[in-house]
Amino acid sequence: MSQTATIKIIYTSDIHGNAMPILYGTNEPANLGLAKYASIVKRARNENENILILDNGDLIQGTPLMTHYVKEHADKENPMVGIMNLLGIDAGVIGNHEFNFGKTVLQDAIDQSNYPWLSANLVNKQGEPYFGKPYIMKSLGNGVKIAIVGVTTHYIPNWESPGHIDGIQFRDALETLKTWVNYIREKEKPDLVIASYHGGFERDIETGQPTESLTGENQGYAMCQEIEGLDVLLTGHQHRILTGEINGVLIAQPGNNGKMYGSIDIEMKQLEKKWQVSRKEAEILSVGNIEPDPDVLNYMKEMETSTQQWLDLPTGYIDGDMMIQDPFKARVSKHPFIQFIQNVQLEASGADISVTALLNNESKGFQNVVTMRDIVSNYMYPNTLVVLELTGKDIKRALEKTAEYFDLDSNQTITVNPTYVTPKPQHYNYDMWEGLNYTIHVSKPIGSRVEDILYKGEPLQENNTYPVVMNNYRATGGGNYDMFKDKPVVKEIQKDMVELIHGYFEKYKTVKTEVHSNYTVKP
Known part of the structure; x- marks a missing residue:
């Protein structure tokens, strides 16, 4: 009788500094942010034996909270990283807005993280990953081997201040991912390959028609079409809400600001000692009216109070x-x-x-x-x-x-x-x-x-x-x-x-x- 395994992946993308469930412009309550998402993660951990928690980038910039942190409290732990540490996420990916405050703030965030940051195509002059790792391996229940590889839109030099990216080479995300998926399949022999790409889709996911000028900023469609051995492509950057399949690759994109998150279910069957995907599906879910996690609220108390005092000046x-x-x-x-x-x-x-x-x-x-x-x-x-x-x-x-x-x-x-x-x-x-x-x-x-x-x-x-x-x-x-x-x-x-x-x-x-x-x- 063949064995089976069920794997749950939940992930965020483009959180943009939204920790608290409020809109800072008005201070009105809002159904968004990591404090609410944390409650969802805790519940998901209790309900699922085999679970991966990932973040797909654009985490540390975007709210007055993070502006205030960088200006007044940069000697302390980055609050967005602190929350992700509390959640015990498995990996994060570097997004383009991670560079907005400069390399020091980003490097500090990475150094403070209890999890790896993945970006295979951001390399130094020697061609080695500039930050963290290109990929990680996870072994979940019943011995299923999972590879998670991260890439970042290589279009960043078209936007960012040169001083913020000095010494970093931005290699083509599509070509880099293709190289690493081939390498991982050959060397690690995983049962499942997940790519987490801080980038989006350059074509309509159903018709294949171009939806933007093909600059290379977004390459998700081409990744699904051209890279063999890819099972799941997690995306972001465009702030869209998407699920579907392209060329047999399951894709998702969960909007922005922590209003939604991606939930992926994968069923595996073991046939002749080899694990194969028997079912995979993705949905984008709202954080909704769930109560914020008290541990996150407590962790944020001091920084949030300081931010509010600054904002009201x-x-x-x-x-x-x-x-x-x-x-x-x-x-x-x-x-x-x-x-x-x-x-x-x-x-x-x-x-x-x-x-x-x-x-x-x-x-x-x-x-x-x-x-x-x-x-x-x-x-x-x-x-x-x-x-x-x-x-x-x-x-x-x-x-x-x-x-x-x-x-x-x-x-x-x-x-x-x-x-x-x-x-x-x-x-x-x-x-x-x-x-x-x-x-x-x-x-x-x-x-x-x-x-x-x-x-x-x-x-x-x-x-x-x-x-x-x-x-x-x-x-x-x-x-x-x-x-x-x-x-x-x-x-x-x-x-x-x-x-x-x-x-x-x-x-x-x-x-x-x-x-x-x-x-x-x-x-």
């Missing part, structure tokens, strides 16, 4: 209305909040042309009394600023790129181009410019929508150069702004935008709302 005042009622309208025509961000960037950099974006649709702008909570909930990324030397031609190309954000509906009304909404919202890739006057005609073909570009009242000259300030993500070409890649850097401002906004309020105390209506978006 008044830092400045607004004279006028700087609240955002409609994020779409705030992009179509200049909003006082956008004007404020442009003014901060111009003053910090000394440039006279500035580029910024409304980072997401949850940004509310500033009330009359501005606290740190308001600043970090409106500017949620730890971006620094870079001044690039751009030609007029580069600027024109960038304006045409940003003009792709708009579309016309059947009534010829301006709306958002669907590619900026699905499969992942990318509203942060629509830029607004200061220091130039320009007009976007949405009805015209993509690539020739922008007209009447003026600099100081004169037509922009294609061959002239202009210093332009923008955040470090955009300066490296992030968002497919390839025209910014490898351009001369005039200046780097090492303080992040939260610090710069705070410093602006410290200098001026009360900021009067204003708008320079320098651009027009027409049907």
Whole structure:
């Protein structure tokens, strides 16, 4: 009679610093975060003899809690790692946002972890894994041998500040995974191979049609098609909620911010002394209304209290209305909040042309009394600023790129181009410019929508150069702004935008709302 074994995998991805079940912008309770997830893990351990707990990256950045930790408490244990240690997870994978606070914060997090961090394609100059291990082996009940190999999207140098990734080589995730799966199958002879990939899918998982330009940022579909010997591919990065099979490979992706988690069940049968997968299925489940784990709440108490005190500190005042009622309208025509961000960037950099974006649709702008909570909930990324030397031609190309954000509906009304909404919202890739006057005609073909570009009242000259300030993500070409890649850097401002906004309020105390209506978006 053949033996059987049942294996449960539960995993998180793109937690983005969400430990507590609250939204820091409002302090309202929310069904998300590791405190709730911890209760689920404990229950799952009690119910399953053979269980693996994994994290797929983008763990340590994304909330005011983590911004405050890095600024004020970096000498203490990283709270996200501390919680994962409490949960006793088997492995973590390095995500792209792990680098946002620099290599020291990341290395400290890895050093504090009681579990390995996997990333086979992040290597040093000798080609050895830069952090942790490429893979681990686990032997579960009845002697089933499981390999878990981790890879990270190799597109990180297109986004990250060079100083944060110095000395790290980012090898192609697909090719690296293919090499390691072959090696593991040959050397370790596992019964089950799981890949945990901090990256997503470049094609529709059912039709195979491309869903984005094939830059290499996401390679999940190709991994399933091209790599033999892969049983399960755990993904993330895109913040999507997905399960399915591609070419016989079970795939999953559990959203973001700890609202959901992936639950995978695998049944194995032993035939002629060899274990084979007889059934595998994945589902994405909500953390829901489950009570947060008291051990995690107790562990977080001191850090959370400190974070809340910091967030409630008044830092400045607004004279006028700087609240955002409609994020779409705030992009179509200049909003006082956008004007404020442009003014901060111009003053910090000394440039006279500035580029910024409304980072997401949850940004509310500033009330009359501005606290740190308001600043970090409106500017949620730890971006620094870079001044690039751009030609007029580069600027024109960038304006045409940003003009792709708009579309016309059947009534010829301006709306958002669907590619900026699905499969992942990318509203942060629509830029607004200061220091130039320009007009976007949405009805015209993509690539020739922008007209009447003026600099100081004169037509922009294609061959002239202009210093332009923008955040470090955009300066490296992030968002497919390839025209910014490898351009001369005039200046780097090492303080992040939260610090710069705070410093602006410290200098001026009360900021009067204003708008320079320098651009027009027409049907």
